[in-house]
Amino acid sequence: MQIQEREKLYMELKQVMQRQPGPEVAEQLQIYQQTLKDKTKQLKASRKQMFDYFSILSDLHAEHGI
Numbered sequence: 869m870q871i872q873e874r875e876k877l878y879m880e881l882k883q884v885m886q887r888q889p890g891p892e893v894a895e896q897l898q899i900y901q902q903t904l905k906d907k908t909k910q911l912k913a914s915r916k917q918m919f920d921y922f923s924i925l926s927d928l929h930a931e932h933g934i
Contacts, residue, residue, distance in 0.1 A: 928934075
């Protein structure tokens with residue numbers, strides 16, 4: 869009886885382990901995280917540039933009374 873219980877437990881554990889993500893998933897996640905970090909940095913730089921242009925445009929409008 870004890871052997872059958874251990875075999876059943878082993879099979880259940882084996883199934884659980886088969887569903888676990890492998891190292892390639894962790895590697896891909898790391899790549900996605902770095903890509904997100906890079907894109908966020910680009911977005912922040914673009915946002916700052918846009919606000920700088922708006923500021924210049926606002927100054928020009930004020931100078932010309934528009």
